[in-house]
Amino acid sequence: MICIFGGGFVALGILFFVSLCFGEAKIPVQTVIDALLHNQGLPDHNIVWDLRMPRTILGLLTGAGLALAGTLLQTITKNPLASTDTLGINSGAYFMVVLGTAFFPGILSVSPLTFAAVGGAMAATIAYLLGGGKMASPLRLVLAGMIVSLVIESFTRAIHIFKATETQNLFLWGAGSLVQVDWDGVFFAWPWVLGMILLAILLGKQFDVLTLDEATARSLGQKVDWTRLAGLALAVLVASVVVSVVGPIGFVGLVAPHLIRLMGLRKHGWLIPGAALWGAVLITAADVLSRVVRSNVGEMPIGAVMAIIGAPWLVWLVLSKMKGTTGSVGQMSMQAGGRFVHMSFNRMAVIMFFLVVALILVSMTMGGTQIPLGQLFSSLFGSSDASSYSTLLNLRLPRTFVAAGAGIALAVSGVLIQAAVRNPLADASIIGVTSGAGFGAMLILIAWPQVPVTLLPVAAIAGGLTAAACVFLLAWRKGLHPFVLILLGIAVSAFGSAGIQALIVRGSLWGSSGYIWLTGSTYGRTWQQVALIAIFLVVLLPIALYLARRFDLLAFGDDSATGLGLAVRKTRLAAMIVGVLLAAGAVASIGTVGFLGLIVPHAVRMLIGHHTRQSIVLSGLLGALLLVMTDAIGRTILAPKEIPSGLLITLIGAPYFLFLMIRTFRRKS
Secondary structure (H helix, E strand, O other), rough: HHHHHHHHHHHHHHHHHHHHOOOOOOHHHHHHHHHHHHOOOOOOHHHHHHHHHHHHHHHHHHHHHHHHHHHHHHHOOOOOOOOOOOOEEEEEHHHHHHHHHHHHHHHHOOOHHHHHHHHHHHHHHHHHHHOOOOOOOOOHHHHHHHHHHHHHHHHHHHHHOOHHHHHHHHHHHOOOOOOOOOOHHHHHHHHHHHHHHHHHHHOOOHHHHHOOOOOHHHHOOOHHOOOOOHHHHHHHHHHHHHHHHOOOOOOOHHHHHHHHOOOOOOHHHHHHHHHHHHHHHHHHHHHHHHHHHOEEEEEEOOOHHHHHHHHHHHEEEEEEEEOOOOOOOOOOOOOOOOOOOOHHHHHHHHHHHHHHHHHHHHHOOOOOOOOOOHHHHHHHOOOOOHHHHHHHHHHHHHHHHHHHHHHHHHHHHHHHHHHHHOOOOOOOOOOOHHHHHHHHHHHHHHOOOOOOOOHHHHHHHHHHHHHHHHHHHHOOOOOOOOHHHHHHHHHHHHHHHHHHHHHHHHHOOOHHHHHHHOOOOOOOOHHHHHHHHHHHHHHHHHHHHHHHHHHHHHHHHHHHHOOOOOOOHHHHHHHHHHHHHHHHHHHHHHOOOOOOHHHHHHHHHHOOOOOOOHHHHHHHHHHHHHHHHHHHHHOOOOOOOOEEEEEEEHHHHHHHHHHHHHHHHHHHH
């Protein structure tokens, strides 16, 4: 007890003074003490009181509030991985504030907390229900939270693109920022945070009961549902207060409660204040670190620093909490439902192929300048009577082929990754490939702008492969267990996303073509990208088809597959490697496109059931169809302005995927 609280206060006191000393101008400790005890209005004294003191105190409140939220969420859900970021609360609150800034600035200025609270509560509720409610397993709940976050972040990104002028000041805040120019943020936050910490401590015994079996708790006369609801309300409200002032900051609510539990505290009467104290220590330490190691482009956003600190913690937590994990995957159905279309595979493949070809031809007539369908072929072959369209088609043709090729790569990647981990919620974005590739590309665009832009695809591929390699190496000793792979992928994704976030803010990249590239765009694609994606497809698709029969055996479970003579770990690794390479090639060609690798395999399984080779063929065709369609629509409906294909895929895929998860939950309940 003395170590926890005594050590915590000592660490906090030291960090408090260090925080007041460091910044763009270093101020000696004695000057800080003089400013605190005898403020004489000197420049250094004003910096201490007007800039650094409110920033430091707000950091203490932020850390304490997020730690409280994480503690309560872990207790309510009985999930050691629950926090405001893994359940989507931060993303929901941020989205509503961005939405209010873009469309309802007058209302937002009156009550930003209301917007943040509504968004956070909405995200948490959806994630909780999609994860299975009271019966949610830790993995399913975290996956549901991540999917909800991906959906919300995609819509947030769309608002940033189309309302760049109105929302550009939110980018730094959206990365998590403690920068303050006055005391307003502190005055707003402190009564909420301290009040909710005290209330949670008073309810500590009720929260203690939630750690028991639910039947036992009810037999003791406890109102379990009301206690759970009160805890959820407190967690969402305190997180919303924090997000409305400093933006979304992750991992504090994950790390701080575990740190206190590792020190031996379990009762909430002591767990809550201990977690709040060490949450304040964590945030202050991260803030000091961001200023101490600042580079010539400025300090990193506090949210990115906390992700860099917290992601390794999540890795350790996954590996340590799953010590008894073997290669057995457990019960996780890969079926998306019954077979709804009674048609032979060959007929479906032929029909879909001709649909793709027809759509490619039609898409080349669409855009800011319409090309009559009758003149399309003569323009393509350079006939003199339609030569005016030849140049235009030479711009549209490569981008259309790139869209088709990337759609094939992403869809097949989703099939292989889902087969490898036996999880219908997995794709390249879940295991960190997308964020790793995006981070590699952003390094070229911002950190090393002198490097030729032609190396951007190479950097994206290297980033994606590095992220995947980290996940595989960490999970290898666990037999590449699917649960471990996905959870480690979440940690690596957070690390890569933090890097992307920091680079965007530091490079002032919002609204630029580089930022739009992150959403997935076929704009300006040339024959160079066509050749790139073609190489990936020509090399990797035959390998995937050749190994497809082995991948089919993974659906029966590791024990059964081993009994049939399959080398499970090697087969799973082969599927993951091919899937990761395909996804990396797609990202290198068009940027990061989410949901395509998630929804297309689901749709195909509804058509043909579980058959990997057939799924590879049909998923590739359907992926090409969707991405070519969104490319054509995106360059047409708001011409001459273009909507990135990745955003349109999200608009199509997110509602479908949420519906699919809701239907799966209802079927199991």
